[in-house]
Amino acid sequence: MTRAWTVHPPADDARPGLVLVPERFSWFAATLPPVWMLVNRLWWPLLGFAIFAMAAALLLPAGIAGFAGLSAQVLIGLHAQDLRRWKLARQGRPAAAVVLARDESAALLRALDGRPDWAAAEAGGRAA
Secondary structure (H helix, E strand, O other), X not given: OOEEEEEEOOOOOOXXXXXXXXXXXXXXXXXXHHHHHHHXXXXXXXXXXXXXXXXXXXXXXXXXXXXXXXXXXXXXXXXXXXXXXXXXXXXXXXXXXXXXXXXXXXXXXXXXXXXXXXXXXXHHHHHO
């Protein structure tokens, strides 16, 4: 199955190497949102999720709070990769290209084929 990948080249002060982010649903983010956010160091979304969870638990009836929590988890799973892209853009690494490939290594090859100047950045990232 072919998947879309966004390519994020390094910023001047960032770690070298390209970052590839797939366009897909994240089961890990949907089942354990706080853990997934901690692993990916997404502090602002984690704070927002915690505030939403506390507000839902305190203000909504039990049946509706459970549905609201489940809905929030599904939305996080759907937008998990978008949250990663948002973080990369905030770090000065906005998406510079989109490639279609079966897996990450094929996506990397396509990105480097389209932009040979990224090969030096990628070589620096792999050597570090």
